[in-house]
Amino acid sequence: LIVGTYGEWVFWSDSQGKWTQLKKELSHNFAISLAMDREGSLWVGTDGGGLNRVKRQVFGALPEAGDVTVQSTTEDKWGRLWFGINGGGAACWTGRDLLRFTNQQELANLYVRSVLVDDSQRLWAGTYGGGLLQFDAGRFVGAPRAETLDPHISVIYQDRQSRVWAGTQSGLGRWDGMNWTVLTNSPLDTPIQALVEDADGTIWVGTGGQGLVRLSGGDMRVFTRSDGLPSDNVTSLLADKGVLYVGTANGLGRFEQGRWTRISKSEGLAGNHIAYLLDDGLGYLWLGSNAGLMRVAKLELEQLARGDKTDLPCRTYGKADGLPTGECTQGSQPAACRTMAGLLWFPTIRGLAGVDPATIMANTNPPPVVIEAVSVDGMPQSTDALRSPSPKSVVIPAGKEGLDVEFASLNLAAPEKGHFKFRMAGHENAWNVRDGRFRSAHYPKLPPGEYTFQVTAGNEDGVWNPVGASLLVKVLPPFWQTWWFLLSVGAAMVGALVASVHYVSTQRLQRQLAELRQKDALEKERARIARDIHDQVGASLTQVSLIGEMLEADKDQPAEVESHARQISQTALETTRALDEIVWTVNPSNDTLDALLNYICKYAQDYLAVAGVKYRLEVPPQLPNTPITPELRHNVFLAAKEALTNVVKHAKASAAIVRLTVEPDRFTLEIEDNGRGLGGLDPKAAALRNGLRNMRKRMEDVGGSFALESAASGGAIVRLSAPVGHV
Numbered sequence: 001l002i003v004g005t006y007g008e009w010v011f012w013s014d015s016q017g018k019w020t021q022l023k024k025e026l027s028h029n030f031a032i033s034l035a036m037d038r039e040g041s042l043w044v045g046t047d048g049g050g051l052n053r054v055k056r057q058v059f060g061a062l063p064e065a066g067d068v069t070v071q072s073t074t075e076d077k078w079g080r081l082w083f084g085i086n087g088g089g090a091a092c093w094t095g096r097d098l099l100r101f102t103n104q105q106e107l108a109n110l111y112v113r114s115v116l117v118d119d120s121q122r123l124w125a126g127t128y129g130g131g132l133l134q135f136d137a138g139r140f141v142g143a144p145r146a147e148t149l150d151p152h153i154s155v156i157y158q159d160r161q162s163r164v165w166a167g168t169q170s171g172l173g174r175w176d177g178m179n180w181t182v183l184t185n186s187p188l189d190t191p192i193q194a195l196v197e198d199a200d201g202t203i204w205v206g207t208g209g210q211g212l213v214r215l216s217g218g219d220m221r222v223f224t225r226s227d228g229l230p231s232d233n234v235t236s237l238l239a240d241k242g243v244l245y246v247g248t249a250n251g252l253g254r255f256e257q258g259r260w261t262r263i264s265k266s267e268g269l270a271g272n273h274i275a276y277l278l279d280d281g282l283g284y285l286w287l288g289s290n291a292g293l294m295r296v297a298k299l300e301l302e303q304l305a306r307g308d309k310t311d312l313p314c315r316t317y318g319k320a321d322g323l324p325t326g327e328c329t330q331g332s333q334p335a336a337c338r339t340m341a342g343l344l345w346f347p348t349i350r351g352l353a354g355v356d357p358a359t360i361m362a363n364t365n366p367p368p369v370v371i372e373a374v375s376v377d378g379m380p381q382s383t384d385a386l387r388s389p390s391p392k393s394v395v396i397p398a399g400k401e402g403l404d405v406e407f408a409s410l411n412l413a414a415p416e417k418g419h420f421k422f423r424m425a426g427h428e429n430a431w432n433v434r435d436g437r438f439r440s441a442h443y444p445k446l447p448p449g450e451y452t453f454q455v456t457a458g459n460e461d462g463v464w465n466p467v468g469a470s471l472l473v474k475v476l477p478p479f480w481q482t483w484w485f486l487l488s489v490g491a492a493m494v495g496a497l498v499a500s501v502h503y504v505s506t507q508r509l510q511r512q513l514a515e516l517r518q519k520d521a522l523e524k525e526r527a528r529i530a531r532d533i534h535d536q537v538g539a540s541l542t543q544v545s546l547i548g549e550m551l552e553a554d555k556d557q558p559a560e561v562e563s564h565a566r567q568i569s570q571t572a573l574e575t576t577r578a579l580d581e582i583v584w585t586v587n588p589s590n591d592t593l594d595a596l597l598n599y600i601c602k603y604a605q606d607y608l609a610v611a612g613v614k615y616r617l618e619v620p621p622q623l624p625n626t627p628i629t630p631e632l633r634h635n636v637f638l639a640a641k642e643a644l645t646n647v648v649k650h651a652k653a654s655a656a657i658v659r660l661t662v663e664p665d666r667f668t669l670e671i672e673d674n675g676r677g678l679g680g681l682d683p684k685a686a687a688l689r690n691g692l693r694n695m696r697k698r699m700e701d702v703g704g705s706f707a708l709e710s711a712a713s714g715g716a717i718v719r720l721s722a723p724v725g726h727v
Contacts, residue, residue: 026052038365039412053412057322058360062352064098065091070347071329073337076117081337081345083352084112086329090125090140107133107140113332116156118164126153132166132173148180149173155333157195159203167192167333172205187213187222194333196237198244206234212246228260229253230272235330238277238285240298245285247274252287254305261305268312270294275328276335280344280357288328288336292316293346311433313462316417324350366465367411367418369457374471375404393472396446398479403443405471409457411436417460424473426451448477588630593667593724594623596633597660600640600669604658611648613673614655620662626724635698636669636722639706642695643671643718651675653715666704666723673715678708695720 028049035043044052069086076082081093089102089110101107109130116124123135124143132146132153146166155167166173169191171184187210194206205213211224211232223229229246236247246253251264251272264272271291278286285301287294295315303309318326329335329347337345345354371392374381377400396403411418418436423429424443432441441453456468479485590599601617608615647653653675661668695718696706704722711717 026054037412039363040361041412055320058317059322059346059353059355061322061324062093062098062354064093065352067324067350069329069349070352071112071332072114072116072334073345073347073352074115074117074123074334075337075339076121076123077340079340081339082115082117082123083345083347084115084125084332086111086113086128088112090115101140113154114156114334116158116164116334118158119162124156124164126156126166128152128154132156143175145180146173148182154331155192155195157197157333159197160201165195165203167195167205187211193233193235193331194237194247196239196244198239199242204237204239204244206237206246207232209233223255228262230262230264235274236276236333236335238279240279243302245277247277247287249273254301256305259305261301263301263304263312267304267310268314269296270314270316273330275330276333276347278336278338278344278346280338281342282357284357286336286344286346288330288346290327290330292318292326293323293328315461320414320416322355323353324348362461362463363414363459364461364463365459366463367409367457367459369407369409369420369455369465369469371405371407371453371455371469371471373404373406375402375406376400377402378404392470393474396473396475398448398476401445403446403473404440405453405455406440407455407469408439409436409465411457411459414460419458419462420455421458421464422453422455424451424453446473446475448475450474591628591630591633593626593628593662596628596636597623597662597667597669600637601658601660603637603641604644604656604671607644607648608656613648613653616655616657617660618657619660624662628724629702632702632704632722635702636704636720639695639698639720640669640671642691643720646691646718647671647673647675651677651715664724666721668719668721670717670719672711672713672717674711674713675715677710677715 026044026046026049028046030047030049031044032047033045035045037043040056042054042056044054046052065083065085068088070083071086072084074082079095082090083093084090087110089100089107090112091101092099102110109127111128111130112125113128114124114126118124125133125135125140127133129151131151132143132149133140134143149166150168150170152169153166154169155165157165157167159165162177164175166175166180170189171182172188172192172195174181174183187207188205190210191208192205193208194204196204198204200216203215205215207213209232211222211227212229212234214221214223224232229248230253231248231250233249234246235249238245238247242256244255246255249272251262252269252274254261254263263269269287269289271289271294273290275288275290277288279298280286280295283298284295285298287296293316295317296312300309300312304312317323323346325348327349329349332347335347339345342358343354343356345352374394376394376396381394394403405422407420407422409418409420416436420434420436420439421431422434422441423431424441424446426449427443427446441455451473453471453473454468455470456465458464590596597619601619604615605617644656647656651673653673655674657670657672659670659672661670692706692708699706699720699722702722704720707717707719707721709717709719
């Protein structure tokens, strides 16, 4: 029942007849009209203050607790709610009054991280730095024999054998009623952040960096990320009918029958850092995080683990729903609490909030969705057509490519928690899912054709509009894809076919001619190889034969024998070098730029070293493996060989420099000596001599250039430059 009055208005909130005044929350005190929408929001028309919308909040904060960081909550059998405050001691809410326990109430350490009422109704309190305490006779005192524990305690837990466990910053303690047993062996020597016992009596321990530890019958096993755990930083644990839920710093882990399933933001959670877990007894799992308080159905989690679905419907609550803040506290156990009456209490960094989960009603109203604006290459299209009842459409002219569609939905209950799905039917099959912040779709380039843009919206509880909105999109083709152009192209193709027949026959003749030319070139190459063998190797062998005859005639003269032997050795060496050059020239694997330049440098080193000429090589550290023609390789090598011969035989040089410069399209080889120079001739006259003229001819035959000039040292510089093109 809602009653509006002239001067104030009141809201009938519950069946006990308690009136709640909303006078302070309105823009004006005089309410003259009331209306309730289908989402449960109340609209109030005021006399001069405008229109107000009042939303019933799901959660109720405990105002008596104040703006404090609540770490842990627990309930005793009398229905009193105890909670620990980080820096504010402990407190007890009796249902009517709030009792505080600070330094004045014998609480030496105000950083209470964990509170627990055990099955004997003893209240335990774990502090950060003050050790483990018990509540006795209205004040907190040190727990029996707790001095053996690390004083930084964040976890208190009682198993089914009534043993109390204490998780500290450096180990795990267990109280059997008489003494404490402290477990500090690795990996339990790290901060203990969570503890739970499953139906089989197995104890699971969550550590702050060493993973999840399973203690069963004296055996210990550690689960880490390599086993499927979302993170080695385990923050909370919950055991439920053969399923273990593990909250971590990187998502929620679900462990069932030896199989891990990781649930994170990618599957639908609001955040990955899970602070605490709570089962509401109604089929939902609550997850506290720094991104809000989340509620997910355990059935949905099971379906996700089986692979029946890939996304998880998740309802996220924040300040707009009545929470003091959307950021939940972390680092404590127990954290959230479910009371005997079924109420849920959640600690946050700004206070304590509660809710009766049975009163939470899902929003079953599918939000309406509309297409608001359409732009083509940044130019807005007609918005009147979008608002008309007729089918909405847009035509994209040829040459225009970018399409932007803006849409919106009406979900006043939780607009920031809605979702959109859209797709361009005919262009894509899968739906694009976006949250409520993204309200536009961009298509940079659509092929010519007709499409239908479809968009629908979902509310905060995953209820989707079954109809949505649509937009007909027609992309006109460019002229070269029109019918008349295709017909013209067909006619041209017929003409091209006729021309192709003529071309093919002509090409056949040209190929035959090319084969004859290649055969002729091969014959010339074979003749050149035969000539080289005859001129170089044949002459050397003839010389060896003549020296052998002279050796036979002078066999009684040792001095002549020694001289002839040296001549034979020198001739054999020159023959070997000549054969090496011939083989290198013939081998097609050497038809690369790096092979040519490496061989010239090696030849220069060997030749100048034998001649006793000091030399220096200036070449790049890396030579390109560019293919070259056999003619280029052969002519450049012979020209370089001739230049090196001139350095030794004619220039009478004592030192030489071989300098190589490689550019993307050509290379330049310079051979510089400190010999006699040009001998009084200018460079043009010197270049007319036979040897130099041959060098110039060879370089011009391969499209290169030859240059001769005086060096700064008094000698000469021979510059050979040749292009590097496609073979």
